[in-house]
Amino acid sequence: MTSFRFLFSNGVLLQGSEVPPVATFLETHPGAYTTTRTHNNASSILFWDRHMKRLTQSVKILSNSTPQLLSESNRTVNKLVIPSPIDSIPWEPxxxxxxxxxxxxxLPIALNDRNGEEELAVTVLVSVDLENLGESDGVVDVERVKEAVGVHTHVGNxxxxxxxxxxxxxxxxVVGRGRDAAAAKYSDWVRRRKPLEKLRPPSVTELLLSNDGDQILEGCLTNFFVVCRKNNNEAKGTSLLDSASTHSFELQTAPISDGVLTGVIRQLVVEACLSIGIPFREVAPTWSSNDMWEExxxxx
Known part of the structure; x- marks a missing residue:
């Protein structure tokens, strides 16, 4: 399978050897981002609306908390007076x-060049020059926001x-502490996690984060779940496949308030549990109780 890459960056299309791998691109360009892929012979993009909402939410969070993660030019943003409150700015449209x-x-160019029925990986990075918004004399409208926003779309196989x-x-x-501004997905994390990657044992495929070495928050690239036996005598010794023990287990994952990303698939798992009645609890799984984990x- 031939590898290929495309990058549409602020109106300019690059392709082939001109385009760095997505990790390299993210490491060198500040902003909020999201990554998804095509599905069903590239006829649709998985959970696109959810990804767009999460991307917009990341921009809002970073604009309020750590604007320098959205653009190098925002390092002096604390000195600016933006005419509209961050939450009232029409980010989403x-x-x-x-x-x-x-x-x-x-996308049409990438689809035309792909091999056979292979799917495409799509990463969208959004940068925001808040200084540009600060120069506005009145209410910040959609057109003003568009002038301050840069969009970079990276497509590969x-x-x-x-x-x-x-x-x-x-x-x-488990190798390190949780992320700063964890509720947002931002590109600088690709650079920040490099020291953790150096600690990765050869057989390990994902690194988990914990602030105390016991409560597990999330992975560097993932959300983490455990199927845990409930802490009662009736639950002990039962099987997850035993229909009589349906409520002897619960699914656990750390809550957003603990400092984890609202992953798109994480939210789908939560919704599925609530929809079909699978016991679910937002609590950080603890390594000290791993003897209660089923999987x-x-x-x-």
Whole structure:
């Protein structure tokens, strides 16, 4: 399978050797981002609306808390007076318009060049020059936001791992503390996690984060879940496959308030549990109680 890459960046299309791998691009360009892929012979993009909402939410969070993660020019943003409160700025329509336009420019070219029925990986990075917004004399409208926003769309081929192969399972290790501004997905984390990557044992495929070495928050690239036996005498010794023990287990994952990303697949898992009655609790799984775990999995 031939690898190929495309980048539509602020109106300019680059392709082939001109385009760095997505990790390299993210490491060198500040902003909020999201990554998804195509599905069903590239006829649709997985959970696109959810990704756009999460991308917009990340921009809002970073604008309020750590604007320097959205653009190098925002390092002096504390000295600015933005005429509209951050939460009242029309981020979503402005970002969605620019991203949709970018996708219309790059996706047809990538689809035309792909091999056979292979799927595409799509990463959208949004940068925001808040100084530009600060120069406005009145209410910040959609057009003003669009002038301050930069959109970069990176497209490459997606190679899925074969499901059900033991060697393709996740091997995990706890190595570091949780992320700053964890509720947002931002590109600078690609650079910040490099020291953790140096600690990765050879067989480990994902690194987990914990502030105290016991409560597990999330992975560097994933959300972390465990199927845990409930702490009662009736639950002990029962099997997850035993229909009589349906409520002897619960699914656990750290709450957003503990400092984890609102992953798109994480939210789908939560919604599925609530919809079909699977016991679920937002609590950080603890390594000290791993003897109560039936299984664990990650989502990305």
């Amino acid at each position: 402005a970002i969605r318009t620019l991203v949709d336009d970018s996708m219309r420019k790059v 997606y190679v899925p791992r074969e499901f059900g192969v033991p060697e393709n399972g996740a091997n995990l290790a 664990a999995f990650v989502t990305t």
